[in-house]
Amino acid sequence: MTSSTDAPPALPSSDEPFRPERSPFVWLFEREVLRFLTIWRYSVLGPVLSTVLFVVVFGSALGRHVDAVDGVSYGRFIVPGLFAQAIVNVGFFNGTTSLFEARRDRYIHDVFASPLRWWEINAALVSGGVVRGAVVGGGVLAVALPLTGGGSVARPLVLLFGTLGVLLVAAQVGVIAGSLARSLDHVYSMESIVLLPLGFLGGVFYSVRQLPPVWDVLSHLDPVFWLVQVERIGLLGQGDVGAGWALLVVWALAAVLSAWSAAMFATGRLKP
């Protein structure tokens, strides 16, 4: 090693606030985006491809033998649900794996020891998941809509605010799960034991009005049902519930999960 000539900076007075040249939050957010772009084949291409395959196989191939749902071809009917499932999956996994790996590798110590505030760490992790979900969701729609006949978005504002809410829900759940997970087994089992069944039972492939009354009611207790509904109303203009209710439930979920996640960071629950 050669000698370092860097002298330490002058001491700030005890009441002098920290004045960053560039926001530490922006740096951490940038790192979160860079993280998933570094592994883009897995983080972006894979989810887009697998969702598009669902559209092709279930919608285009098998869909010819299935009746239209409320006047919409089956292939087009399942696109909103698959879109919702795709962004929920990647948003969830982004938060979970990013935080769990940072904890496991203890790289998060570097973040905790820095001037980053708790809410900036929380916001950067969640924003990373939201951006990844938006990129994957955009990719899915860009391919799936032309494949299923194209057409315009029925209710763009519902789609916009609904998708933002869905992205937030997924990323917040991911961050909460990433803070609670104690092993990789926890991380991956959450997908297969919790997320996947909720997705399949949440009306991705069917309208709950086609179900017996009991299952119709039970479906409303599944949070993924509401995430699917808001996307279906946004894209197709129709769903099993009204647009107002769908938006209200999705944003209420987002608010509750954001409060939970914030409380964990604010109280230092991630630290021993």
Added chain:
Amino acid sequence: MCPVADGKPPALLVQGLSKTYGDGFTAVAGLDLEIPDGAFFGLLGPNGAGKTTLIGSVCNIVRPTTGTLTVFGHDHRSRAARRLLGLAEQEINVDRFLSIRQILIYHAGYHGIGRKAAVRRADELLEVFRLDGKAAARAYELSGGMQRRLVLARALMHRPRLLILDEPTAGVDVELRSEIWRLVKGLNAAGTTVLLTTHYLEEAETLCDEIALLRAGRIVDRGSAALLRDRYEARDISEVYDRVITGEEVA
């Protein structure tokens, strides 16, 4: 308010620090410690004595159960305090998704440094630590000695006033160890306060202005190496350590 000698607050002031973990283990029990600005301070003690918990508490990695901690007069939780602290942990805890150069740049960013300055400092430190040939590599591709140099370089990226080194030479060869000490001594001479934990007692004796002996979460004695030797009528710090730490443990 923390004591201020000669108008300068101490680099680190710890008062009544206790930490009991969730499983009931008390790692630190009512610890008081003051490290003057500009000191090269050694913290010695066996595994489990509370060194890492103390360091974690200072650096906001561990939540203290009780106690107050100030860094150059700032509450240790404040952003101003954290800007002044640099930590090189014993473990190689680096971001696996970033290159070596990016690890340094983003660390500077978390401390509020702008991109141009961060890039310039990263390139300077890569050269200082002879890692410039590996700038694009990932940390897991480096040798153990290089990883150790990376962790130290990262701790220096934001030019901390108080540099905390937790076993910085554990597992490194003799040549690298002497290189690290030469660099750290240079930083201390330039005004950086250094808090060092090490199991190499002879190094602590040679390098440190003052040494504290930590046992069962408490400071049991402290002073310069000469003072401690005189106090315990010992030939060197190893003998002092044996009497104060090992002897007490046996008793």
